Amino acid sequence: MSPDRQSTTAVEPERYELRSPSYVRFESNRRGFLKFLGSGVVVVCAAPRTAGSQESGRSRRDSEDDLPRELDAWLHIDPSGGITAFTGKVEVGQNIRTSLSQAISEELHVPPASIQLVMGDTRLVPFDMGTFGSRTTPTMNLQLRRVSAAARDALIAIAAKKWNVDPASLTAENGKIVDTSSTRSATYSELVKGQQITELLPSEDPLIPATQWKIAGRTLPKVDGRDFVTGKHRYPSDYKLPGMLFGKIVRPKAFNATLISADIREAESLPGVTVVRDGNFLGVAAETSVLAARAAASVRAEWKSDPQPSNGELFDYLKKNRVPKDRDDGSLHEIGNVKEAFSSTEHRLNSTYQIQYIAHAPLEPRAAVAQWDEDQLTVWTGTQRPFGVRSELATAFHLPEEKIRVQMPDMGSGYGGKHTGDAALEAARLARAAKRPVKVVWTREEEFTWAYFRPAGVIEVSCAANGDGKITAWEFRNYNSGTAGIRTYYDIPNQRIEFVPVDSPLRQGSYRGLAATANHFAREVQMDEMAAFLKMDPLEFRLKNLKDDRLRAVFQEGAKKFGWEKKKPSNGVGFGMGGGYEKLGYVATFAEVFVDSGTGSVTVQRIVTAFECGAIVNPDGLRSQVEGANIMGIGGALFEAIQFQDGRILNPHFAQYRVPRFKDVPKIETVLLDRKDLPSVGAGEAPIVGIAPAIGNAIFQATGQRLRSLPLAPDGLKATVKS
Amino acid sequence: MPRKYTLLINGQSFSVDVEPDEKLLSVLRDELDLTGTKYGCGEGQCGACTVLIDGRAQRSCITPISAASGKSITTVEGLAKEDRLHPVQQAFLDEEAMQCAYCTSGMIMSAVSLLNQKQDPSNAEILQFMQGNICRCGTYPRIVAAIRRASGAMKESRP
Numbered sequence: 001m002s003p004d005r006q007s008t009t010a011v012e013p014e015r016y017e018l019r020s021p022s023y024v025r026f027e028s029n030r031r032g033f034l035k036f037l038g039s040g041v042v043v044v045c046a047a048p049r050t051a052g053s054q055e056s057g058r059s060r061r062d063s064e065d066d067l068p069r070e071l072d073a074w075l076h077i078d079p080s081g082g083i084t085a086f087t088g089k090v091e092v093g094q095n096i097r098t099s100l101s102q103a104i105s106e107e108l109h110v111p112p113a114s115i116q117l118v119m120g121d122t123r124l125v126p127f128d129m130g131t132f133g134s135r136t137t138p139t140m141n142l143q144l145r146r147v148s149a150a151a152r153d154a155l156i157a158i159a160a161k162k163w164n165v166d167p168a169s170l171t172a173e174n175g176k177i178v179d180t181s182s183t184r185s186a187t188y189s190e191l192v193k194g195q196q197i198t199e200l201l202p203s204e205d206p207l208i209p210a211t212q213w214k215i216a217g218r219t220l221p222k223v224d225g226r227d228f229v230t231g232k233h234r235y236p237s238d239y240k241l242p243g244m245l246f247g248k249i250v251r252p253k254a255f256n257a258t259l260i261s262a263d264i265r266e267a268e269s270l271p272g273v274t275v276v277r278d279g280n281f282l283g284v285a286a287e288t289s290v291l292a293a294r295a296a297a298s299v300r301a302e303w304k305s306d307p308q309p310s311n312g313e314l315f316d317y318l319k320k321n322r323v324p325k326d327r328d329d330g331s332l333h334e335i336g337n338v339k340e341a342f343s344s345t346e347h348r349l350n351s352t353y354q355i356q357y358i359a360h361a362p363l364e365p366r367a368a369v370a371q372w373d374e375d376q377l378t379v380w381t382g383t384q385r386p387f388g389v390r391s392e393l394a395t396a397f398h399l400p401e402e403k404i405r406v407q408m409p410d411m412g413s414g415y416g417g418k419h420t421g422d423a424a425l426e427a428a429r430l431a432r433a434a435k436r437p438v439k440v441v442w443t444r445e446e447e448f449t450w451a452y453f454r455p456a457g458v459i460e461v462s463c464a465a466n467g468d469g470k471i472t473a474w475e476f477r478n479y480n481s482g483t484a485g486i487r488t489y490y491d492i493p494n495q496r497i498e499f500v501p502v503d504s505p506l507r508q509g510s511y512r513g514l515a516a517t518a519n520h521f522a523r524e525v526q527m528d529e530m531a532a533f534l535k536m537d538p539l540e541f542r543l544k545n546l547k548d549d550r551l552r553a554v555f556q557e558g559a560k561k562f563g564w565e566k567k568k569p570s571n572g573v574g575f576g577m578g579g580g581y582e583k584l585g586y587v588a589t590f591a592e593v594f595v596d597s598g599t600g601s602v603t604v605q606r607i608v609t610a611f612e613c614g615a616i617v618n619p620d621g622l623r624s625q626v627e628g629a630n631i632m633g634i635g636g637a638l639f640e641a642i643q644f645q646d647g648r649i650l651n652p653h654f655a656q657y658r659v660p661r662f663k664d665v666p667k668i669e670t671v672l673l674d675r676k677d678l679p680s681v682g683a684g685e686a687p688i689v690g691i692a693p694a695i696g697n698a699i700f701q702a703t704g705q706r707l708r709s710l711p712l713a714p715d716g717l718k719a720t721v722k723s
Numbered sequence: 724m725p726r727k728y729t730l731l732i733n734g735q736s737f738s739v740d741v742e743p744d745e746k747l748l749s750v751l752r753d754e755l756d757l758t759g760t761k762y763g764c765g766e767g768q769c770g771a772c773t774v775l776i777d778g779r780a781q782r783s784c785i786t787p788i789s790a791a792s793g794k795s796i797t798t799v800e801g802l803a804k805e806d807r808l809h810p811v812q813q814a815f816l817d818e819e820a821m822q823c824a825y826c827t828s829g830m831i832m833s834a835v836s837l838l839n840q841k842q843d844p845s846n847a848e849i850l851q852f853m854q855g856n857i858c859r860c861g862t863y864p865r866i867v868a869a870i871r872r873a874s875g876a877m878k879e880s881r882p
Contacts, residue, residue: 231759
């Protein structure tokens with residue numbers, strides 16, 4: 001296992017939302033599952049040892065007549081020729097239903113549309129830690145490819161036996177096995193009839209070099225696109241069951257509040273309304289969503305909460321509230337002698353960068369439908385971790401996991417924000433009391449308030465460089481936001497890089513790219529500051545301190561496309577860059593920004609992003625991810641920030657919390673470097689890390705204003721222009 | 724008190740018993756199970772719930788049922804004619820103008836309304852008209868391309 005692989009399977013410390021106690025166990029009855037599938041050909045793939053299996057402490061007690069407890073994926077070809085693949089990964093808009101179907105289709109030689117992909121149903125699919133960390137493409141894509149290739153070989157073996165020929169003379173073509181030495185052929189359906197074959201692929205590092213693939217990546221449209229443009233697809237919030245009630249939670253006035261008293265008489269007097277008070281949980285269920293909202297509004301509840309920090313004191317607070325020693329998982333990376341290098345180097349800079357909390361604001365809010373059948377619970381919910389939600393439900397209701405089934409219909413995005421099962425817990429609690437299925441869909445205000453946020457942070461950076469542009473020392477201290485992307489990829493002999501965990505005033509957790517966005521912002525702006533200080537070209541300065549060929553390549557290719565060498569700031573227009581390495585992908589982003597000196601408004605006019613993630617699987621899908629990451633990143637770079645005061649969110653609406661819209665979108669050009677000689681890795685996260693520093697550095701070129709706080713210009717630059 | 728309302732949706736007549744201030748969105752989704760129209764904010768800020776009322780884009784989450792009754796309502800389910808997609812739906816597929824696609828039905832309905840009003844809108848007119856629709860996945864450039872493509876296709880198919 002390479003160090004790179006380890007770094008992607010380890011769960012980063014800033015996934016705060018995952019730290020709740022876990023009781024993850026594997027489904028017990030695999031043989032029952034095989035019976036459910038019936039006859040045909042089944043190929044299963046054993047999972048490599050991953051962070052998931054290590055953390056859950058699942059043991060490998062496989063007997064000869066049993067399947068391994070740790071499986072990654074499996075595929076079934078039934079006697080009618082139907083092909084069904086099963087994976088614990090889920091579709092959240094990153095388009096993996098398509099790219100995984102593509103992998104299967106190309107190995108099995110069948111049209112992608114003929115493949116059924118069962119995803120994220122805890123009763124039917126193998127355990128999966130969750131769909132995060134850009135791991136689907138480097139792991140699941142290859143596992144399904146191996147499983148599909150093995151299924152194809154099994155079909156060839158059946159045909160070879162049947163016809164008594166050498167398997168080498170047979171090939172798979174368009175759903176058939178064809179004998180190349182004659183005109184004989186048989187469909188998959190004909191071949192699997194009456195067969196009962198189960199093949200187990202051994203555990204293997206899934207990082208098969210892409211050079212060994214038999215097929216090259218090509219663009220494939222979204223496999224079920226038609227269901228989305230016709231409104232036919234059912235998202236979690238669209239689910240409806242017979243007799244279903246609508247749930248509504250009575251929320252506290254502030255975070256960390258305790259329920260003192262609740263007058264629920266009026267709510268209970270409404271027709272068919274069930275009210276539940278259980279500890280701090282207070283909620284209602286009713287026949288219609290309108291009635292549920294009315295019942296919830298009629299509850300007069302008294303909450304008690306202690307004073308809590310506000311935006312105004314956030315950064316000061318973060319620096320002063322390191323977590324107590326028993327929970328301290330801070331980290332320190334040191335090489336060389338930083339102190340000595342600083343004192344002996346000619347030029348040095350110190351800067352402090354700040355990052356506000358931001359919200360994921362997925363357009364589909366958290367939603368769940370829960371149904372009890374005696375002590376069996378079934379939940380349909382939007383989550384990136386169906387097995388994690390099952391675990392949360394098991395703990396909350398004191399049930400064994402076997403009694404709980406979580407299903408995850410392809411949902412309205414997550415961006416790292418839907419790792420927890422809040423809505424599922426709420427719906428299940430209400431459904432148990434009402435003895436009927438209950439649906440809970442969070443309002444936008446609830447989504448902005450009771451979900452978790454991307455961590456805020458303070459980052460202090462010191463850098464020392466010689467007059468020739470060679471960096472000698474680098475000190476980097478990150479308070480709270482996290483460790484993803486904290487190490488520098490520049491070649492610096494003396495480094496001190498520290499992460500200081502803090503007791504966050506708000507609930508925080510994963511967000512697209514995790515802290516890599518904050519760490520890249522601080523690092524890439526500091527690089528720009530030092531380049532300006534030394535009067536060097538920022539690209540030349542970076543390349544002078546950069547050995548990594550893959551990172552050099554994206555900077556160079558991006559610069560070429562952008563026309564960096566010819567760009568000179570004038571009339572309020574400036575140019576900037578930011579780039580780096582995250583989740584195994586390499587990115588360099590270049591931005592052209594216009595600052596109106598009269599109004600102070602900031603407009604991003606053009607973005608060029610060069611991206612390399614190994615061998616490309618689906619070029620257009622990849623381009624869409626890079627574009628989307630840049631557009632989402634513009635929000636966090638320029639204007640998104642959660643405003644809070646004393647345990648309350650002050651801007652929980654789209655009218656107050658500005659997200660990127662049509663007019664915010666610049667011209668975006670994407671340069672994809674296709675490295676067929678390197679393994680494919682994910683692309684949902686890495687492309688977001690370069691945009692904020694690129695914009696910040698471009699604003700500096702345009703105006704001379706050095707901005708070190710994200711968001712950079714929530715209200716434009718008016719105030720700074722005036723002063 | 725609930726009242727009886729008659730709604731004309733996608734050419735079909737429906738009768739519902741709801742409160743006069745109940746919003747068209749929850750009637751469509753909860754009463755009639757037309758879930759192609761989405762909840763995104765409930766405040767008319769994101770466009771996910773967009774439907775056509777008498778051919779014009781309206782936010783169904785802030786439209787009281789009393790204001791929609793008796794008018795011709797089109798939802799995303801009513802755009803395709805039998806198996807033939809509306810040119811805007813086809814253009815969204817052709818341009819891969821979606822990721823999670825939760826905003827897609829609202830985007831499509833807004834785009835249809837725009838093209839009903841103006842056959843060949845300029846880029847600036849598209850941005851202005853679509854500004855109220857949010858796509859968190861950031862597929863905006865593809866949506867603009869899809870609207871341009873649909874505009875071209877609809878022009879060609881006109882006599």
